Amino acid sequence: xxxxxxxxxxxxxxxxxxxxxxxxxxxxANVKMSMNPFxxxxxxxxxRLQEAGTAEEIVIVSIGIKQCQETIRTALAMGADRGILVxxxxxxxxxxxxxxxxxxxxxxxxxxxxxxxxxxxDDNNQTGQLLAALLGWSQxxxxxxxxxxxDRLKLTREVDGGLETVSLSLPSVVTTDLRLNEPRFVKLPxxxxxxxxxxxxxxxxSLGLDTTSRVKILKVEDPPQxxxxxxxxxxxxxxxxxxxxxxxI
Amino acid sequence: MGVLVVAEHDNxxxxxxxxxxxxxxxxxxxxxxxxxxxxxCGGVVDSVGKVAGVSKVLSCEHELYEHQLAESLAGLIAxxxxxxxxxLAAATSQGKNVLPRVAGLLDVAPISDITDIQSAxxxxxxxxxxxxxxxxxxxxxxxxxxxxxTTFDAAAxxxxxxxxxxxxxxxxxQDLSQFMGQELTQSxxxxxxxxxxxxxxxxxxxxxxxxQIIEALADKLNAAVGAxxxxxxxxxxxNDYQVGQTGKVVAPDLYVAVGISGAIQHLAGMKDSKVIVxxxxxxxxxxxxxxxxxxxxxxxxxxxxxxxxx
Ligand SMILES: Cc1cc2nc3c(=O)[nH]c(=O)nc-3n(C[C@H](O)[C@H](O)[C@H](O)COP(=O)(O)OP(=O)(O)OC[C@H]3O[C@@H](n4cnc5c(N)ncnc54)[C@H](O)[C@@H]3O)c2cc1C
Ligand SMILES: Nc1ncnc2c1ncn2[C@@H]1O[C@H](COP(=O)(O)O)[C@@H](O)[C@H]1O
Numbered sequence: 001x002x003x004x005x006x007x008x009x010x011x012x013x014x015x016x017x018x019x020x021x022x023x024x025x026x027x028x029a030n031v032k033m034s035m036n037p038f039x040x041x042x043x044x045x046x047x048r049l050q051e052a053g054t055a056e057e058i059v060i061v062s063i064g065i066k067q068c069q070e071t072i073r074t075a076l077a078m079g080a081d082r083g084i085l086v087x088x089x090x091x092x093x094x095x096x097x098x099x100x101x102x103x104x105x106x107x108x109x110x111x112x113x114x115x116x117x118x119x120x121x122d123d124n125n126q127t128g129q130l131l132a133a134l135l136g137w138s139q140x141x142x143x144x145x146x147x148x149x150x151d152r153l154k155l156t157r158e159v160d161g162g163l164e165t166v167s168l169s170l171p172s173v174v175t176t177d178l179r180l181n182e183p184r185f186v187k188l189p190x191x192x193x194x195x196x197x198x199x200x201x202x203x204x205x206s207l208g209l210d211t212t213s214r215v216k217i218l219k220v221e222d223p224p225q226x227x228x229x230x231x232x233x234x235x236x237x238x239x240x241x242x243x244x245x246x247x248x249i
Numbered sequence: 250m251g252v253l254v255v256a257e258h259d260n261x262x263x264x265x266x267x268x269x270x271x272x273x274x275x276x277x278x279x280x281x282x283x284x285x286x287x288x289x290c291g292g293v294v295d296s297v298g299k300v301a302g303v304s305k306v307l308s309c310e311h312e313l314y315e316h317q318l319a320e321s322l323a324g325l326i327a328x329x330x331x332x333x334x335x336x337l338a339a340a341t342s343q344g345k346n347v348l349p350r351v352a353g354l355l356d357v358a359p360i361s362d363i364t365d366i367q368s369a370x371x372x373x374x375x376x377x378x379x380x381x382x383x384x385x386x387x388x389x390x391x392x393x394x395x396x397x398x399t400t401f402d403a404a405a406x407x408x409x410x411x412x413x414x415x416x417x418x419x420x421x422x423q424d425l426s427q428f429m430g431q432e433l434t435q436s437x438x439x440x441x442x443x444x445x446x447x448x449x450x451x452x453x454x455x456x457x458x459x460x461q462i463i464e465a466l467a468d469k470l471n472a473a474v475g476a477x478x479x480x481x482x483x484x485x486x487x488n489d490y491q492v493g494q495t496g497k498v499v500a501p502d503l504y505v506a507v508g509i510s511g512a513i514q515h516l517a518g519m520k521d522s523k524v525i526v527x528x529x530x531x532x533x534x535x536x537x538x539x540x541x542x543x544x545x546x547x548x549x550x551x552x553x554x555x556x557x558x559x
Contacts (some may be wrong), residue, residue: 016513017377026381038495094349095358118495122376124361126349129319133353138425139319141346144488154429158488159342160442160497165429166318178478178495179488214358216386218371223382226520229541231532235554238526241542246524248446248503249470249559 001111001170002057003046005080006101007039009064009071010121023219035071038116040078041176044183045146046114047079054148057081059108063092063100069199076194077186083197088204088211096211098130103207105135110171112153117142117175128175138168142177251280251304253333255326256297257343260290260315263297265443266339268403273396274337275302275404276366282307282333283411286325288315298413301405311418316428317343323350325419330355330391334369340395340498341442352393359393360385364400378494378517398442399500399521434487436474441490444473446503449492449519452479453508453529453548460485462549463507466556475499475519477509493518508548511536528552 011017012032019026035043049055058080062068065087072083086100105113118125132139138153140146144163145156153168158177204211232238242249252274257264267283274281282305285294294308307329313321326347330336336351338344340362352359364382365373371386372394387394441447448470450463460480467474475497476490492499494517504522509515511527511534519525520539527540530547537543544551 011377013514017380019381026377093358095352095356098353120378120494123374123378123494125345126352126359126361129346129349130353130359133323133350139346139350140426141319142342157342159431160489162431162433162487162489164431167427167429169425177488178482178491214388215360216388218384218386220376220381220383223375223379226525226539228538229525229543231537231543231545233544235551235558238542238544238555239558242503242524242526246503246541248524 001055002059002108003049003055004059004061004101004105004108004110004113005039005042005046005075006061006097006113006115006127007043007071007075008036008116008119009033009062009068010036010119013037013120019220019222023221025217025220033067035074036116036119038118038120038176040183041178041180042114042116043075043078043080044181045176048181050079059084059110061086061101061104063088063097063204065089072199073194074186076197076199077190078184079190081197083199085199085201086204086207087201090204090211091213092204092211093213093215094124094126094130095214096209097127098134099209099211100204100207101131102134103209112171113173115173115175117177128173132173135173138172140166140168140172140174143174144177144179146174250332250334251282252278252335252337253329254281254283255336255338255344255347256283256285256293257339257341258285258287258290258293260287261292263293264339264341265403265440266341266398267297268300268406269398269401270337270339270396271300271302271404272401273366274335277335277369280304284309284326286314286322287317288312294413296406298411299407299409300411301408303409303411306411306413307416308413309416309418313418317347318426318428319347319350320423320425321421322347323354324421326351327354328419329416333391335392335394337394337396339398341398344395348393348395355391355393357389357391357393358387359395360387361395362397363394364397375517378513379520380513397498399498434489438467439471439473441473441475442497442499444499445501446470446472447475447499447501447522448472448505448507449475449477449509450480450485450507451477451509452483454480454485457485462552466505466552469556469559477515506536506540507552509536510534511539
């Protein structure tokens with residue numbers, strides 16, 4: 001089967017972001033950018049399915065500015081086969097991302113789309129579910145295990161109470177959770193090889209889709225800051241503070 | 250036209266977080282209906298009918314909805330959506346799974362995990378693991394929103410007397426998804442996201458056996474047990490213990506972080522707690538920057554002592 005893996009370029013998870021003084025967003029100039037960690041897990045899972053003989057081809061898609069090519073190259077260096085950049089300077093929200101992905105799914109006909117469960121910049125956790133709805137496909141969100149049986153996918157999900165197992169028809173949209181796998185490190189020779197892999201660039205405007213933002217961002221502010229408290233030296237002092245000062249026990 | 254809240258339940262018990270979603274609904278409009286879709290879930294319908302402020306309960310019983318699968322549930326919700334201005338659910342794993350699918354069916358851009366309602370179309374939500382707070386305005390006719398339960402009070406479980414109406418299942422006998430089973434974490438302790446006290450352990454615990462130290466303290470305090478991602482990844486505790494940006498958000502009266510360094514992803518899930526205690530042997534650990542009471546010490550010395558002295 002063919003697998004499509006959408007990946008987002010985001011501010012690296014180790015960076016503590018700063019809000020812009022004009023309150024329009026967060027500072028991204030001169031900030032380290034990386035592949036969204038959940039998408040690395042998605043790429044890794046696709047590669048493992050290919051190594052196991054379940055998947056034939058892995059196509060990476062990213063929607064965003066031209067620098068997303070670097071992020072796509074990282075996925076290609078991990079082992080994916082080819083990439084597509086849908087290029088735009090505009091902010092693209094999950095519903096529009098899902099519409100673009102639907103368009104590409106119709107062109108590429110994959111049996112499986114694996115997205116991250118959540119992009120760690122906007123923390124939306126929507127795109128996979130939106131895409132599944134637009135396609136009328138099954139959805140396996142927050143996946144921690146995938147097993148293919150006959151013509152269905154047995155999928156274990158991380159839910160609030162523990163784990164849940166579902167059987168999904170194919171084609172399907174799967175979103176990754178943290179315990180699905182541990183992504184591999186990219187080896188240097190593979191970075192060289194990835195440079196030769198096919199990467200198509202499609203201008204977003206050429207698709208003729210409605211990608212306007214339906215959610216207007218009015219402002220972005222700093223969160224209220226929490227002050228550091230005091231250090232206590234003994235268990236007795238801690239219990240005393242909790243009882244008599246904070247009155248929480 | 251009012252607000253529709255999607256109830257979360259297991260056919261027997263209503264999830265507490267639905268009560269938080271009802272409060273959010275009432276902030277938007279006094280007319281709040283709650284959908285209870287399930288199988289043999291009459292008890293849940295009755296308890297929702299008693300929730301203060303709820304005007305109407307829509308009950309839909311069918312085997313399609315027994316396990317709350319997104320594929321079936323979203324079709325049902327979308328089929329009744331045009332009667333409402335807003336569709337709300339708690340931002341639980343269930344709400345996050347189902348509501349965006351409803352939005353996709355209706356061509357609406359959903360809004361996730363809001364912490365405040367400024368007006369019927371303007372909401373506040375944390376982004377970047379809570380390191381920035383965005384105020385956003387929806388331009389869709391129907392607003393599809395998940396709410397962060399810890400930032401809305403629970404509606405009173407008693408005092409209401411809602412009208413109860415049965416509605417027909419949505420006719421799509423689809424075979425997209427079948428429920429196969431679940432492995433739920435069994436515990437007599439309070440539920441993590443609504444507990445008054447939470448004791449969490451991190452990588453510093455070192456093993457799942459050592460987590461008993463955390464459990465003993467939690468039992469003494471009648472607290473829930475949480476964990477960092479590192480502790481879950483290492484297999485010390487199940488996945489549903491994870492507190493943080495990509496786990497559960499908690500805001501108890503007291504949060505005790507033991508052997509947790511305080512990465513931003515962890516802080517995102519607990520920094521709205523009223524009082525934070527941190528026990529860590531590294532005095533430079535970032536958790537101390539948010540802790541009201543910090544103790545630089547070896548957890549294996551002080552936590553058992555703390556449990557004993559309480
Ligand atoms: C996409 C993504 C999502 C994530 N989501 C989450 C999330 O939701 N929740 C989350 O928690 N993390 C999350 N993380 C992980 C996060 O970045 C940190 O790696 C994690 O929180 C670290 O866990 P920890 O504090 O237990 O471990 P560490 O950072 O290793 O800290 C262990 C601490 O224990 C202390 N310690 C060790 N031994 C002792 C002792 N004997 N006595 C006292 N103290 C001791 C050490 O001093 C240290 O400070 C996410 C990361 C990514 C990339
Ligand atoms: N601009 C984008 N380009 C490619 N994939 C994306 C983009 N935005 C979101 N995704 C995918 O959708 C997932 C969930 O994102 P979100 O719904 O924004 O939290 C991500 O982990 C990606 O797999």
